[in-house]
Amino acid sequence: MISRHAIALRSVVCLAACASEPALAQGSVTLYGNVDEALVYTNNQNGKSNEYMRNGNLYASKFGFKGAEPLGSGLSAIFDLQEGFDPGTGAQQSAGLAFNRYAFVGLQDTRAGTLTLGRQYTPYYLLAGTLGPVTYLTGATGAHPGDIDGFDTDIRSNSSVTYTSPTIAGLRGSVQYGFGGVAGSMKSGSLFSAALRFDSGPLAIGAGYLRMNNTEYSGGFDPAASATFPHSALNSGYLSARTVQHVAALATYTIGNLLLGVNYSNVLYRPGGHSLFTDTAVFNTYGALASYRITTPFEISGGYSYTRASTSNGIHDAARYQQVSLRELYHLSKRTTLYTLQAYQHASGQTLGANGAGDIIDALPIVGDSQNTTPSSTNNQFVAMFGLAISF
Template identity: 35%
Template sequence: MTVAKKSFAAATLLGAFVSIAHAQSTVTLYGVLDESLQYLNSVNNGGKAGPSFGLANSANNTTVFGLKGSEDLGGGMHAVFKLESQFGISNGANSYGTDLFNRQSWVGIQDDRWGTVTIGKQYSSLVDSLCPLSAYCTFGGNMSAHVYDNDNVGGGYTVSNAVKYASPVVGGWHFSGMYAFSNAAGQFANNRLFSFGVNYDQGPLHLGAAYQDGSNPASATNSVNGAVGSNMASFAAGDQRVFGAGARVDVGKGTVGVLYTHSTFLSLSTAGTDFADINGEDLRFDNYSVYGRYPVTGAFSLGAGYTLANEHLTGSTDATLHNQQVTIEGDYSLSARTTLYVEGAYQHISGGDGISLSYAVMPDTGMLSATNSQTQIVTGIRHIF
């Protein structure tokens, strides 16, 4: 056999191996692009109050792009991974500074019989269990998250240095658990987090409950040496605990649901922020929400939700506030991947006597109102690829 023939034979054999490997492995580029025009009736900008009108990124769905993949290892086992980054369409900027894959970066093993183990930066078990039972995941997206996304049900932050197990579905039941390491020598419990959740999905009925506990979350800007970075969490605190339960029922073509969560922030570390006046205090939220969504036609859907968040501040300042928010959305699908939407929300807070918590703020903007109420209206486009 000549050298040329040998080279051709080797190339043919290598090509066959590559084809086999490709047939057993998949890598997918995916993403969500969400941009809108936004109107806020009241914003406090450095002591100057007034309305705000401009572009808004991720008013409905968080804008991300990523890579995900799976390799068939045989016997019902698969190697899996996901790399995901959040950014702003308005200017193309990284949403979290220099972090490359700032939303998710994990690798793991999935077994069809025994479940999935993943390692890296990922959503907590609480998000996995409760988001599908919330207005956030059902219709409203970021605008319908609970105030400050205080319970993280909307996935406001992901967790670094985490090991998570998710079970297969057995008789409608499935559960997951996570532990995230501090990665700090001699400080095993400093900025560590654990969570677990259980769900039941059978026919039109969906139930779930979850718990999450973070010790000194957001104690550092970058979460390499900790579970949660301060550039992601709603509030830095000495300890954060969240538990909740919810239910969703599919009724005909539509769906209705209820969700309750309780979140606790002990020893707030808010110096130098808009909430400096509650630094060192303890803050508790009780969130009650009800929502529904109905496809009016094959392309047009309507959704609406109401949330009452009771906020309890204790310490040198004691106060109880009642935060009410109504969210309404209409969306029209131009195709399976492209949707136009209009969404409006109104929030009103009673109580607080002028402390920072008494100023309304929509969950997705972080822009404090100059008063105890705020109205937000957006019209935008969402494209999924």
């Protein structure tokens, strides 16, 4: 028979052992994601109409793991890993990248802010770009032509360090540096981004800056550089730029069920010794949008954008792009949404082809960022989608 003293001793030993183990129950890991697929009609893709399936139109098809472990005194260790995929084929969105969308680890303090390291989105997008057309019209058909100004989730920074401040009186800021990894030249292939965001009741204002540096790579923009950004017929003649710079200002204002927004972006492609063009190329985009929740499950959004390029590098009739986008949503539940998208774009003027200076071509329309590799062969392009998106 076991004595009371023995039972008490065993209890003390058990409690001591439990206390010595890490407090794993205090941490958390969450699996999350979206599955999104649609039927698509495009009136002209490189000269022919097309009917096909496309994923990630309303929400990017993705899954991820994120976690946090409280360390005490308001400090937590955090991480987030996210991969995109195509539910139509089961393939990775980017072959060879297990977590292509982002992968970072960091520390978060309720008073001092957040410091993260890894592959990340830029402050330019997170604090400013999210007030733009992609949030309310989608990137597939609502992003400005070819996502020329990076308001969608196309720009990511490898090997980057980001600091984001806490929100004080509605204002927060963030700054990021992406290492290029070129020996002997810290600037080569690097990225720098900074942004401010102000939220006060119905008003939200964001401003962002982004500078992406190329290396001495002569084949375009070095794929080994920190930055990745979208390529299309809009900017194919300028991919050999020494630097690519984005500046943007955006704002939204909410009145009951109605949200109104305006946005502006300025994109510069600056040449260098290895560039295939000689003059700085400029793209200015002006946009407006509105989103209205008609009933609890149904909402509609619309937007217009005008993009104009500069008359440089032998071009006298500058490229111009006008786009109208619509989005209709019916929420079957908090997680499941039926959607329809429509967009029309008209292009005029001229731009540079992939061979750079001397290769002057007619500007081709590219609706949103869903047609970056399939521009229309005429001055117009129309895209319509009907899809289903589920979040988990």
